[in-house]
Amino acid sequence: MSVAREADVTALFEAARTGDRVALARLLSLVERGGPVARAVASLAFASPGDAYSIGVTGAPGAGKSTLTDRLVAVARRDGFGRGDQVGVIAIDPSSPFSGGAILGDRVRMGGHAADDGVYIRSMAARGQLGGLSVAVPDALRVLSAVGLSVVLVETVGVGQQEVEVAAATDTTVVVVNPGWGDAVQANKAGLLEIADLFVINKADRPGARDTRRDLEQMLDLTDMTGPERWRPAIVETVASTGQGIEDAWTAIGDHRTYQLDRGSLADLRRRRAERELRRILVARIETEVDAIAAGEGYRAIADAVVTGSLDPYAAADRLLARLGQGHPG
Numbered sequence: 425m426s427v428a429r430e431a432d433v434t435a436l437f438e439a440a441r442t443g444d445r446v447a448l449a450r451l452l453s454l455v456e457r458g459g460p461v462a463r464a465v466a467s468l469a470f471a472s473p474g475d476a477y478s479i480g481v482t483g484a485p486g487a488g489k490s491t492l493t494d495r496l497v498a499v500a501r502r503d504g505f506g507r508g509d510q511v512g513v514i515a516i517d518p519s520s521p522f523s524g525g526a527i528l529g530d531r532v533r534m535g536g537h538a539a540d541d542g543v544y545i546r547s548m549a550a551r552g553q554l555g556g557l558s559v560a561v562p563d564a565l566r567v568l569s570a571v572g573l574s575v576v577l578v579e580t581v582g583v584g585q586q587e588v589e590v591a592a593a594t595d596t597t598v599v600v601v602n603p604g605w606g607d608a609v610q611a612n613k614a615g616l617l618e619i620a621d622l623f624v625i626n627k628a629d630r631p632g633a634r635d636t637r638r639d640l641e642q643m644l645d646l647t648d649m650t651g652p653e654r655w656r657p658a659i660v661e662t663v664a665s666t667g668q669g670i671e672d673a674w675t676a677i678g679d680h681r682t683y684q685l686d687r688g689s690l691a692d693l694r695r696r697r698a699e700r701e702l703r704r705i706l707v708a709r710i711e712t713e714v715d716a717i718a719a720g721e722g723y724r725a726i727a728d729a730v731v732t733g734s735l736d737p738y739a740a741a742d743r744l745l746a747r748l749g750q751g752h753p754g
């Protein structure tokens with residue numbers, strides 16, 4: 425990266441810290457795009473970490489995540505852990521790299537805050553740069569924290585491994601389910617039970633909320649509670665479309681936060697997360713190197729030797745791995 429670009433990034437940070445939302449948007453676009461400039465942004469954000477508390481909101485498509493998030497933003501703005509906080513929202517669209525539709529949809533649903541300077545809403549595409557979401561979202565979170573936001577909500581649809589991972593990479597993870605037969609079971613199958621710090625049964629205006637609560641309680645009873653964090657997730661019922669139960673949901677989030685702060689487990693969680701992040705970055709980089717090796721000289725001959733049976737794949741891999749680190753990608 426040129427010196428000029430580095431100066432640009434520093435200037436963007438300074439502007440974003442004074443509340444310049446256009447500068448903040450540019451920083452996040454750079455993060456999303458990946459590459460050397462994204463790394464410069466990430467490293468500046470890392471140098472001044474800020475103090476944002478992050479909340480993941482995940483669940484099946486249409487569960488009411490955006491509506492709930494919108495309501496939580498309003499409470500966070502008013503009560504934000506007692507600080508009258510600036511609040512950020514990152515909404516992840518798992519389907520499209522350009523996410524035009526989703527952005528519009530979420531803008532409409534979260535439109536109530538359009539005039540509020542203390543709220544920053546941003547959509548991010550799920551696909552794109554190397555390492556994808558699981559690399560881009562932590563960087564984006566750090567940027568929002570570094571420029572002074574103190575609560576950041578991350579909405580992801582809990583459909584794939586990566587989305588679930590991203591939701592779990594927050595300080596408190598809220599899993600949204602709906603009333604009705606089997607919804608809790610589906611959430612369990614998607615791996616959402618494991619990551620939940622709080623269950624919200626949204627659309628509690630519909631029949632079946634009590635059954636869903638019972639299902640969740642039963643599944644929690646079967647969960648091993650002997651891990652390092654023996655927090656039993658609370659279950660809260662909401663009607664996000666009217667605002668009913670939102671205060672309870674916010675209180676439950678605050679309870680989980682307090683629990684972690686009191687036990688020092690928030691620091692542990694963040695340390696473990698940092699280490700996982702390092703691993704993900706390592707894996708992503710090595711994958712790039714492997715791609716380069718596969719595109720490079722001599723690969724074809726070795727691969728053909730495996731195909732024709734004159735070389736076993738382990739020996740072939742040994743030979744190819746010897747080339748690791750010889751190029752210098754990304």
Ligand SMILES: Nc1nc2c(ncn2[C@@H]2O[C@H](COP(=O)(O)OP(=O)(O)OP(=O)(O)O)[C@@H](O)[C@H]2O)c(=O)[nH]1
Nearest residue numbers: 485486487488489490491626627628662663664665
């Ligand atoms: N009856 C009822 N409808 C609700 C409630 N909360 C949200 N909805 C409606 O459910 C639909 C989906 O809400 P969203 O907030 O967009 O759900 P989402 O989980 O963000 O959806 P995706 O991001 O597309 O996965 C909308 O039509 C909402 O108005 C609720 O508590 N009760």
Ligand SMILES: [Mg+2]
Nearest residue numbers: 489490530579
């Ligand atoms: Mg949504």
